[in-house]
Amino acid sequence: MTNYNWGMIGTGWIAHEMADAINDVNGKIYAVADVNEEMLKKFAAEKHIDKTFTDADAMIADPNVDVIYIATPHTYHYDYIKKALLAGKHVFCEKAITVNAKQFDEVHRLAKDKGLILTEGFTLYHMPIYQQVKQLIADGKLGDIKLVQVNFGSLKDYDPKNRFFNKQLAGGALLDIGGYATAFARTFLTSQPNTALTTVKFFETGVDEQSGIILKNEQEQLAVMALSMRAKQPKRGVVSGTKGYVEISNYPRATEADVTYTDGAHGEAHETLIAGDADQALRYEVRDMQRYIDTGHDDGQLATSHDVTHILDSVRNAWGMKYPFD
Template sequence: MTKYNWGMVGTGWIAHEMADALNDVNGEVYAVADINEEMLQKFATEKNVTKTYTDAKQMINDPAVDIIYIATPHTYHYDYIKAALEAGKHVFCEKAITVNAKQFDEVAALAKEKGLILTEGLTLYHMPVFDQVKKIIADGKLGDIKLVQVNFGSLKDYDPKNRFFNKDLAGGALLDIGGYATAFARTFLASKPNTVLTTVKFFETGVDEQSGIILKNNEEQLAVMALSMRAKQPKRGVVSGTKGYVEINNYPRATTAEITYTADAHEQKSETLSAGDDSQALRYEVRDMQRYIDNGQDDGQLAISHDVAHILDSVRNAWGMKYPFD
């Protein structure tokens, strides 16, 4: 595998985890940028970073940087992605990759025009057990897929000033955790949903606190999702077909999948698939990103992210919820 120079924008908790993954897989972190000089220098020392920048745009334009990793609040993603692509850099951006579908379509078109890899940091795209589940489905062992059910509930402290509830920072459950659930659903649906039914409970700041979402596509497959920022739920996904169903717990970083075969009404059989290590999730991301660059294309992840971005827009439109920058 080719060694690449990664430049990181942001020094928050997920950036710390990614830096560890980069040091392990890639051998080093080449550069990091943060406007907070104290946090920047502390991060660089802890993670053995070669170069530091207080101006992310300067780092993006460093000719030695190959890949830009973005770990900032959602509202900054679009500008950094666009700047990186225009500078000829591949981009790995944390979710939500953009705050709306219009932004997504623009940066995806730019990446295609420039011949660059653009990837959204959703760990479920990279966990090895999903390849096994998809093969089981492709082999017809679950029959025709009819229904996907998926939950994600995160219990955030009550704090209207926190970014999770800040409309100016694209707060709310849909963009913070809904991307995981929607990406899971889209992964196992045959096509992009064209029907959206949904209801929402708003937080006092005007962002979505929790919601129920039903999606349907041309194949009449359904996906049913439940999201919450103020109630913990198991991160559980179920994919059901005419011959059985598969349950995947902790699906963002899943390592096992429980399959129940139901074709025989008298005797249900079960099987457990196991692959990967949840502690290695970001290392899988790094390896896959670098493999995409080596191969000149991804494994279809950006196409799923495209559909997710458009689904999330459709959900927000149904609620009548707009951000100030929409």
């Protein structure tokens, strides 16, 4: 696998984890950018990064940079992705990749036109257990898939000023945690949903605090999702078919899948699939990103992100919830 010069934008907690992963897989990080010079210098020293930039645009313009990693609030993603692609850089961006489908479609086309890899940071796209589950389904062992149930509840402290609840920063459960649930659902639906039924409870700042979402596609498969920013839930997904179902706990970084095979109303058989290491989740992301660049193909990952982004838009439209920049 080829090594690449990564340039990182942002030094928050996920950037710390990702820096460790890049160092482990790639050997070194070329550069990092952050407007906070004190945090920037501390981060660079801790992660052994020689080049620092207080201006991300200057780092993007550096001809030695191959890949841009973006770990900023959602509202900055689109601008940095676009600048990086126009500069001929591959891009790995944390979720949500953009705040709406219009932005996504633009950078999607741009990446395609430029022949560059653009990837969204959903760990579940890269965990090895999902290859086993997909193969199980492809082999027909669960029969015809009928229903996907998935939830994500995160108990955020009550703080209307926090970015999680800030409408100016694209806050709310849907973009912060809902993308994971939607990516899980879309992974196991045969086609893109064309119907979305949903209800929402808004936080006092106008962002979505919690919601229930039902999706249906042309095959009449259903996905049922529950999201909350003020109530903890287990991260659990269930995929059900005519011959059985599979339960995946901690699905963003899952390593096990519990399979139940059903025989009508009489009797059951069980199997547990095991693969991967949750602590290696971000390293799987880095390895896959570098493989995508090596091969010029992303295994359909961006196509899934396209569908997820459009689903999130349809749900928000049903709520009538708009961000100032929509």
